[in-house]
Amino acid sequence: MNDRLFSLAGRKALVTGASGGLGRNFASVLAAAGATVVLTGRRTKQLEQAAEDIHSAGGEASVIPMDVTDESAVAKAFDYAENIFGCVDVLVNNSGIAHGELALDIKSNDWDRVIDTNLRGAWLVAREAGKRLVGAGQPGSIINIASILGLRALKAVTPYAVSKAGLVQMTRTLALEWAQHHIRVNAIAPGFIMTDMNRAFFGTESGARMIKRIPMRRVGDPGELDGVLLLLASDASSYMTGSIITVDGGHLQSTL
Numbered sequence: 001m002n003d004r005l006f007s008l009a010g011r012k013a014l015v016t017g018a019s020g021g022l023g024r025n026f027a028s029v030l031a032a033a034g035a036t037v038v039l040t041g042r043r044t045k046q047l048e049q050a051a052e053d054i055h056s057a058g059g060e061a062s063v064i065p066m067d068v069t070d071e072s073a074v075a076k077a078f079d080y081a082e083n084i085f086g087c088v089d090v091l092v093n094n095s096g097i098a099h100g101e102l103a104l105d106i107k108s109n110d111w112d113r114v115i116d117t118n119l120r121g122a123w124l125v126a127r128e129a130g131k132r133l134v135g136a137g138q139p140g141s142i143i144n145i146a147s148i149l150g151l152r153a154l155k156a157v158t159p160y161a162v163s164k165a166g167l168v169q170m171t172r173t174l175a176l177e178w179a180q181h182h183i184r185v186n187a188i189a190p191g192f193i194m195t196d197m198n199r200a201f202f203g204t205e206s207g208a209r210m211i212k213r214i215p216m217r218r219v220g221d222p223g224e225l226d227g228v229l230l231l232l233a234s235d236a237s238s239y240m241t242g243s244i245i246t247v248d249g250g251h252l253q254s255t256l
């Protein structure tokens with residue numbers, strides 16, 4: 001196997017929601033593979049700590065606060081990245097929030113919050129990255145973090161599931177439009193991976209029942225997304241675009 005197949009040496013990556021959970025892990029995996037990484041999110045202190053860990057491991061990282069729902073903050077973050085290292089050519093569109101409530105009880109502001117962050121936010125960031133890559137005539141890779149809930153239905157997650165289904169379709173349409181610009185757009189659709197988003201849930205009885213329905217009988221660890229992230233970010237996936245890759249212990253094949 002060619003050692004350099006998954007190398008990201010010389011790449012400039014931006015990760016949204018790098019302050020915790022999957023995003024923090026994605027940022028360190030990209031840095032370890034040789035990319036210079038900009039960590040973004042709203043919680044500056046956590047971003048600084050994550051960047052510090054990357055520096056200690058010998059990687060290159062910097063921090064810029066960015067709320068994905070704020071169009072001007074998105075432009076500012078890309079300006080910042082461009083000033084320090086040039087055009088972002090690997091984007092991990094990871095920021096996301098969940099809201100657990102049955103459809104009849106959901107308030108419209110909760111609906112808006114989830115769609116604004118998970119779908120409109122991901123679009124604002126992808127559009128910014130795409131515009132700049134096209135302007136610079138450079139190739140790039142965009143990785144959207146979707147969910148198996150964007151592919152199958154579950155009760156009490158309507159806005160989240162709708163936002164992730166939208167992100168899956170956005171992955172396909174951007175892939176179609178941007179292939180001519182050598183910008184690949186793919187998505188990872190994780191099943192249940194233990195992070196702050198769901199830790200409390202998996203401590204409950206319904207969480208335990210959910211785990212029994214996963215064919216591998218366990219939730220995933222964030223590190224179990226490392227391989228697919230490196231595949232999609234690097235030239236190892238040079239002929240892949242518009243792909244939605246599930247990483248879910250087989251969950252999609254059984255009852256959610």
Ligand SMILES: NC(=O)c1ccc[n+]([C@@H]2O[C@H](COP(=O)([O-])OP(=O)(O)OC[C@H]3O[C@@H](n4cnc5c(N)ncnc54)[C@H](OP(=O)(O)O)[C@@H]3O)[C@@H](O)[C@H]2O)c1
Pocket residue numbers: 016017018019020021022023040041042043044066067068069094095096097117121145146147148189190191192193194195196197198
């Ligand atoms: N864990 C799972 O089982 C699972 C499964 C499928 C898909 N996913 C997806 O994976 C992604 C990461 O989830 P996670 O499990 O790591 O959850 P998490 O630990 O709650 O992290 C979510 C991240 O999103 C960021 N974020 C939220 N709102 C934001 C905003 N308005 N602007 C910028 N950043 C924002 C947060 O950063 P700040 O608070 O600092 O802004 C945080 O770092 C999400 O898109 C989620 O839907 C997770």
